[in-house]
Amino acid sequence: MPAKDNMFYMGNKNLPNVNWKGEYTKEQVKQLKKASSNILHFAENFFHIVNLDRGKERIKLYKPQKRALRKMRDNRFFCLLASRQIGKSTMMTIYILWQACFNNDQRILLVANKEATAIEIFQRVRMAYEELPNWLKPPVKEYAKTSMTLENGSRIGITTTTGTAARGQSVNCLVIDEMAFIEPHLVEEFWKSVFPIITSSKKSKVFVCSTANGTDNLFYKLYHGAIENVNGWAHDKIRWDEIPGRDEAWAKATKTAIGSADAWLQEFECEFIHSGESTLDDELFEEMMSKVSKPKIILDDGHYKLWEEPDESKLYVAGVDISEGVGVDSSVIQILDITDIKQIRQVAVYRNNKIPPLEFTNKLYKILRNWGSPLALIERNNCGAQVVDRLAVDLGYEKIVSYGNANAHRRNVMRGMIAHTNTKYKGVLNMRYFMNEVRAVNINEQETVEELRNFVRYPNGTWKARGGFHDDRVMAMLYGLFILENEITQRFFEIVEVDDMGKPAVIEPMDFGINYFEDPTSIYLDNEIVGSNIHEMNAVVWGMGDEQDSDISELEAFGFQLIGEKPPPNWTGEPVDYCRH
Numbered sequence: 001m002p003a004k005d006n007m008f009y010m011g012n013k014n015l016p017n018v019n020w021k022g023e024y025t026k027e028q029v030k031q032l033k034k035a036s037s038n039i040l041h042f043a044e045n046f047f048h049i050v051n052l053d054r055g056k057e058r059i060k061l062y063k064p065q066k067r068a069l070r071k072m073r074d075n076r077f078f079c080l081l082a083s084r085q086i087g088k089s090t091m092m093t094i095y096i097l098w099q100a101c102f103n104n105d106q107r108i109l110l111v112a113n114k115e116a117t118a119i120e121i122f123q124r125v126r127m128a129y130e131e132l133p134n135w136l137k138p139p140v141k142e143y144a145k146t147s148m149t150l151e152n153g154s155r156i157g158i159t160t161t162t163g164t165a166a167r168g169q170s171v172n173c174l175v176i177d178e179m180a181f182i183e184p185h186l187v188e189e190f191w192k193s194v195f196p197i198i199t200s201s202k203k204s205k206v207f208v209c210s211t212a213n214g215t216d217n218l219f220y221k222l223y224h225g226a227i228e229n230v231n232g233w234a235h236d237k238i239r240w241d242e243i244p245g246r247d248e249a250w251a252k253a254t255k256t257a258i259g260s261a262d263a264w265l266q267e268f269e270c271e272f273i274h275s276g277e278s279t280l281d282d283e284l285f286e287e288m289m290s291k292v293s294k295p296k297i298i299l300d301d302g303h304y305k306l307w308e309e310p311d312e313s314k315l316y317v318a319g320v321d322i323s324e325g326v327g328v329d330s331s332v333i334q335i336l337d338i339t340d341i342k343q344i345r346q347v348a349v350y351r352n353n354k355i356p357p358l359e360f361t362n363k364l365y366k367i368l369r370n371w372g373s374p375l376a377l378i379e380r381n382n383c384g385a386q387v388v389d390r391l392a393v394d395l396g397y398e399k400i401v402s403y404g405n406a407n408a409h410r411r412n413v414m415r416g417m418i419a420h421t422n423t424k425y426k427g428v429l430n431m432r433y434f435m436n437e438v439r440a441v442n443i444n445e446q447e448t449v450e451e452l453r454n455f456v457r458y459p460n461g462t463w464k465a466r467g468g469f470h471d472d473r474v475m476a477m478l479y480g481l482f483i484l485e486n487e488i489t490q491r492f493f494e495i496v497e498v499d500d501m502g503k504p505a506v507i508e509p510m511d512f513g514i515n516y517f518e519d520p521t522s523i524y525l526d527n528e529i530v531g532s533n534i535h536e537m538n539a540v541v542w543g544m545g546d547e548q549d550s551d552i553s554e555l556e557a558f559g560f561q562l563i564g565e566k567p568p569p570n571w572t573g574e575p576v577d578y579c580r581h
Contacts, residue, residue: 009140014130016139018151028135035136036102039073040066043094048131049124056131064242065091072207075234079223080209083240083268088209092175093125095207096156099173101129101137105153108173111161111190113182118158119145121177125156161190171198174206180213180220187218212272214457220272240268256502261437263429279428279455279463279474284436292446300350304367307444308337308347315339315509316347316374319480320364321472322384325356332476333364334448335371341484341505344434346443351473357383361390365397375492377401377479380416388416401483401492417479421462427478428463430485433503441481448473 009015035042082088112118142149147157225231295305323329335348403417454469465471497506
């Protein structure tokens with residue numbers, strides 16, 4: 001009989017190897033037979049999970065989970081549509097381990113959209129295997145980070161849709177996790193190469209599971225085909241309210257946490273929101289188009305448009321999207337009046353697709369100062385980084401919002417936002433909430449409304465402009481409204497009142513000690529002011545004595561000429577007018 005030290009893989013007492021020998025009691029033999037024939041008995045008596053509050057424990061299956069496991073057991077092809085946080089990946093791992101332990105020579109492949117996700121799920125399989133009693137499980141022959149092979153000849157491996165591990169392999173059981181969130185072109189290519197090989201066997205099985213994510217993807221097609229009974233697949237759907245303990249109070253708290261009716265419907269109600277859907281529905285688009293208006297002031301050859309002049313009693317924010325300035329995408333500044341969050345107003349837009357980032361930084365700095373140096377959320381991807389850093393370091397602009405780096409040192413807390421899939425998705429949900437759900441955003445510029453209309457959901461769940469259109473104005477608007485996302489708002493404002501979704505409804509500004517307003521036309525002394533009569537502009541009130549002479553001399557140095565006579569020293573009468581010669 002071999003030494004005990006040679007009976008375990010790498011010395012791990014929970015990993016019996018091919019040398020393992022043990023004695024079985026009558027009860028163990030009975031349990032072994034029952035577990036091998038009954039997946040629910042196997043799961044509830046031997047399968048362990050990690051509970052975030054209680055640590056490792058045997059799983060307690062809910063009614064819908066038992067229903068899904070029976071369908072996996074009884075069908076070759078099974079499609080599971082499930083709410084978030086109901087343990088769909090855990091159900092897949094239960095079946096994988098049960099199949100491997102009690103069936104010889106199985107080739108089981110777990111597929112996820114990312115390698116890290118596949119490894120994380122496989123770690124659950126390995127942990128559950130190690131927690132099984134040694135007398136219940138086949139010994140290990142190979143045990144690695146991405147695969148395991150048992151003495152009975154069964155093997156469990158993982159891959160991604162971008163890998164080649166599955167191509168050309170014989171697979172008895174294919175499991176694809178969160179299928180709807182895999183890039184369509186990747187999963188469809190993978191499917192075409194792997195599915196025919198799997199279905200060439202009369203006993204092979206394929207299971208796919210996912211939360212809903214649009215309609216233009218393979219998961220939706222498989223699930224819809226199963227519903228219509230046209231593809232031979234079994235199907236099931238598990239909603240949030242099928243899990244014990246999830247009542248209306250839980251639903252309300254969760255809706256508040258995610259802050260979007262769309263996200264709730266898709267991720268918890270299992271509703272497919274159509275791909276190609278516009279940010280604005282037909283009714284809202286028509287309503288917004290009916291409210292657009294011509295700007296009060298147009299500056300910089302039409303690049304800078306103002307519908308209102310800066311008001312020191314108002315609270316403004318800025319959203320900034322940055323481009324390379326080569327005539328394709330545009331650098332855009334959206335100025336929003338958020339004094340009344342129930343009536344957010346677009347008050348100014350700057351847009352230019354030919355301004356280099358360095359020059360744009362100067363323009364941005366001056367425009368921000370026009371509006372009282374408001375909080376500005378600036379995208380710092382690619383060339384945006386040099387704009388953000390120069391604005392903060394070289395020009396000393398202190399009110400740049402930082403988002404997405406929880407570990408940032410305090411001195412770096414206002415350095416812009418990296419736009420990636422997660423932050424953009426969260427930003428879109430936030431923007432759609434204020435626009436679509438509470439109808440709080442008033443847009444004056446027609447081009448912004450048109451860009452929003454052509455900003456659509458793509459099959460992989462992301463949002464961007466339709467082909468042939470731009471979304472620079474939309475992204476700047478998204479960044480500006482993102483300042484009203486709770487995590488940011490509570491850092492910079494006093495939240496006086498929240499609405500039913502937990503979003504800020506009434507806020508008050510904190511005193512940053514920076515509140516400087518400039519005349520918005522002062523940065524365009526060399527440009528003709530279009531859309532505003534110079535005589536209708538607010539008059540300039542001059543200083544006294546030497547200060548007055550200095551002010552007038554400065555204007556004359558810029559090429560202005562006095563209309564009428566120069567006021568005498570210490571003049572306190574009516575303001576005087578200058579015009580450009």
